[in-house]
Amino acid sequence: MTMNSVTQISNHAMDIKISPRLAKNVRRNVKERIIELILMLAALSAVATTFAIVGILLYESLGFFKTVSVVEFFTATEWTPLFEDAHYGIMPLISGTLTTSAVALALAVPVGTIAAIYLSEFASHKAREIVKPILELLVGVPTVVFGYFALLFVTPLLQKIFPELPGFNMLSAGLVMGVMIIPYIASVAEDAMRAVPMSMREGSYAMGATRFQTAIRVVTPAAVSGIVAAYILAISRAVGETMVVAVAAGQQPNLTFNPMESAATITAYIVQVAMGDLPHGSIGYQSIFAAGLVLMVMTLGFNIIGHIVRKKYREQY
Amino acid sequence: MNSNTSPTKASVIENLGAVRAMIRRHKRNDIIFAIVGLLALMLGLITLLTLFIDLVMDGYARFNPQFFTDYPSRRAASAGLLSAWVGSALVMLVTFLTAVPMGVAAGLYLEEYAPKNWFSDLIEINVSNLAGVPSIVYGLLALGLFVYILDFGQSILTAGLTLGLLILPIVIVSTREAIRAIPVAIREAAYAVGATKWQVVSDHVVKYSQGGILTGVIIGMARALGETAPIITIGALTFIAFLPPSPVTTTPPFINFEWLSSGFTVLPIQMFNWLSRPDHAFHINAAATGAIIILVTLLMNGTAIWLRYKIRKNIKW
Numbered sequence: 001m002t003m004n005s006v007t008q009i010s011n012h013a014m015d016i017k018i019s020p021r022l023a024k025n026v027r028r029n030v031k032e033r034i035i036e037l038i039l040m041l042a043a044l045s046a047v048a049t050t051f052a053i054v055g056i057l058l059y060e061s062l063g064f065f066k067t068v069s070v071v072e073f074f075t076a077t078e079w080t081p082l083f084e085d086a087h088y089g090i091m092p093l094i095s096g097t098l099t100t101s102a103v104a105l106a107l108a109v110p111v112g113t114i115a116a117i118y119l120s121e122f123a124s125h126k127a128r129e130i131v132k133p134i135l136e137l138l139v140g141v142p143t144v145v146f147g148y149f150a151l152l153f154v155t156p157l158l159q160k161i162f163p164e165l166p167g168f169n170m171l172s173a174g175l176v177m178g179v180m181i182i183p184y185i186a187s188v189a190e191d192a193m194r195a196v197p198m199s200m201r202e203g204s205y206a207m208g209a210t211r212f213q214t215a216i217r218v219v220t221p222a223a224v225s226g227i228v229a230a231y232i233l234a235i236s237r238a239v240g241e242t243m244v245v246a247v248a249a250g251q252q253p254n255l256t257f258n259p260m261e262s263a264a265t266i267t268a269y270i271v272q273v274a275m276g277d278l279p280h281g282s283i284g285y286q287s288i289f290a291a292g293l294v295l296m297v298m299t300l301g302f303n304i305i306g307h308i309v310r311k312k313y314r315e316q317y
Numbered sequence: 318m319n320s321n322t323s324p325t326k327a328s329v330i331e332n333l334g335a336v337r338a339m340i341r342r343h344k345r346n347d348i349i350f351a352i353v354g355l356l357a358l359m360l361g362l363i364t365l366l367t368l369f370i371d372l373v374m375d376g377y378a379r380f381n382p383q384f385f386t387d388y389p390s391r392r393a394a395s396a397g398l399l400s401a402w403v404g405s406a407l408v409m410l411v412t413f414l415t416a417v418p419m420g421v422a423a424g425l426y427l428e429e430y431a432p433k434n435w436f437s438d439l440i441e442i443n444v445s446n447l448a449g450v451p452s453i454v455y456g457l458l459a460l461g462l463f464v465y466i467l468d469f470g471q472s473i474l475t476a477g478l479t480l481g482l483l484i485l486p487i488v489i490v491s492t493r494e495a496i497r498a499i500p501v502a503i504r505e506a507a508y509a510v511g512a513t514k515w516q517v518v519s520d521h522v523v524k525y526s527q528g529g530i531l532t533g534v535i536i537g538m539a540r541a542l543g544e545t546a547p548i549i550t551i552g553a554l555t556f557i558a559f560l561p562p563s564p565v566t567t568t569p570p571f572i573n574f575e576w577l578s579s580g581f582t583v584l585p586i587q588m589f590n591w592l593s594r595p596d597h598a599f600h601i602n603a604a605a606t607g608a609i610i611i612l613v614t615l616l617m618n619g620t621a622i623w624l625r626y627k628i629r630k631n632i633k634w
Binding site: 031303 | 343350351353354355358361362365367368371372418419420422425426427430431443447449450451452454457458460461482486513514536540543544545546550552588589592593600604607610611617619
């Protein structure tokens with residue numbers, strides 16, 4: 001009797017194969033899987049972009065280094081790939097890049113740090129709520145507009161102080177770049193300072209220290225890794241900045257570290273070449289990729305150091 | 318103070334005076350630093366204001382309807398922005414259509430799906446790394462990959478894709494931040510009534526993080542609008558006296574895609590072009606263009622910041 005009913009049921013099950021409910025579940029699972037795969041592919045686009053950037057830069061640079069030796073690239077002191085008498089020494093471009101960045105940092109590091117200390121230790125909650133969005137707005141200003149400002153406002157102003165300053169100079173480009181970087185340093189350094197536990201400040205105040213003493217002798221040393229990381233990340237920003245220097249610093253490669261002179265940076269050179277019409281595959285075309293590779297290595301290096309400093313040397317409380 | 322001998326009255330008063338002087342000095346330091354800090358913060362704001370006033374004062378002569386309806390011209394006074402703003406709008410359309418779906422999908426994957434392993438770490442490292450790559454390097458990628466290898470030419474499609482890749486990290490990061498703010502309880506509640514993962518994500522996670530995602534998208538688009546260097550690098554033409562074919566037609570199928578492969582110019586490039594001419598009359602055009610770009614980006618960024626503020630204030634889980 002029982003045996004019989006079991007066979008009956010199993011026969012019945014064989015007839016309908018899969019219940020509609022189960023079929024729906026299967027469909028649902030397949031759909032879920034497909035969606036997850038699509039989302040994963042979208043996330044992988046970030047990896048693909050990185051590989052594409054490195055790949056393109058390396059590929060075109062390889063073509064460049066078939067004509068130009070690496071030794072000449074790093075030791076020659078002239079950069080004139082588009083001239084009849086071509087020289088391929090990247091040093092003048094690097095000196096221009098470092099000089100404008102140094103001017104920018106000379107302004108942005110002290111001002112940005114003071115602003116960060118003020119925001120984190122002195123400003124009231126309300127003031128912070130108002131000031132931080134304004135800093136963000138400053139970050140959002142397109143760089144070409146800052147280029148206009150550097151060339152047609154800051155340079156004439158500086159020429160009143162230094163009459164012999166040329167119309168294109170690294171000083172005004174660097175200073176304007178510095179103003180652009182201030183909000184960046186201020187916000188990263190402020191984050192680091194705010195991460196310092198309140199109890200350390202309270203301990204300092206309990207000993208009778210003033211706000212200023214607490215900020216300088218307790219909070220700043222405790223947050224020093226984050227602050228230094230902010231500086232390093234700012235260098236990377238300055239090195240990669242393009243439009244301000246392309247507009248205001250001049251386009252003539254010039255091996256100098258004097259900010260009062262005009263000189264081209266790596267980025268300005270790329271812009272200058274791209275403005276012209278260079279045939280695909282020519283040495284001039286390849287040279288901007290070699291320059292781009294140097295730029296990428298520099299910024300990537302600073303970014304990595306910055307992240308390591310922030311992660312590794314973070315004080316744990 | 319020596320504890321063995323009781324201090325004389327005079328020495329106590331003398332010490333008290335010294336201590337009070339010290340306290341006064343320290344309080345003064347506090348005030349001085351607060352003023353210096355405020356000035357450091359104001360430097361950015363003052364620069365922004367000066368910049369904007371300078372642009373408006375230099376360029377106000379060109380603020381008339383013709384400026385927006387005229388093509389570029391060899392005569393500064395009759396040159397206009399028509400092809401530039403139309404180009405900007407079309408490029409932004411492509412950027413939006415690439416960066417938003419990809420960025421949101423990648424953000425969803427990283428927050429909701431990705432397992433904690435080396436693979437997810439790889440993607441995350443890449444995203445944060447891409448955010449630090451100088452924009453001009455994206456231009457080199459586009460020049461090598463989109464313009465020549467994929468043969469899209471120096472077109473609206475190339476520019477849009479380039480800027481899309483450029484702002485992808487911004488969209489991803491803001492999506493992730495918005496998603497992270499949603500409490501686990503919301504997801505658990507949805508799971509408890511039998512929702513699948515995708516149903517939880519699409520019906521709840523995406524819906525509640527919309528505002529935060531929108532904030533990131535607006536900031537990203539503002540960045541793309543003002544970005545100049547990568548577009549110059551792909552070799553955008555600067556003198557465009559025609560409009561791309563209209564995306565919408567009056568005859569079926571009503572939409573055409575010819576505009577994607579059309580040559581173009583955008584607002585910041587037009588500004589850079591006018592700015593790099595020696596003739597001062599063109600600088601007036603550049604100033605007017607700069608004022609317009611800055612106004613639009615400030616409005617966009619301002620909207621985004623305001624939106625974020627509203628969201629933070631209104632949502633209480």
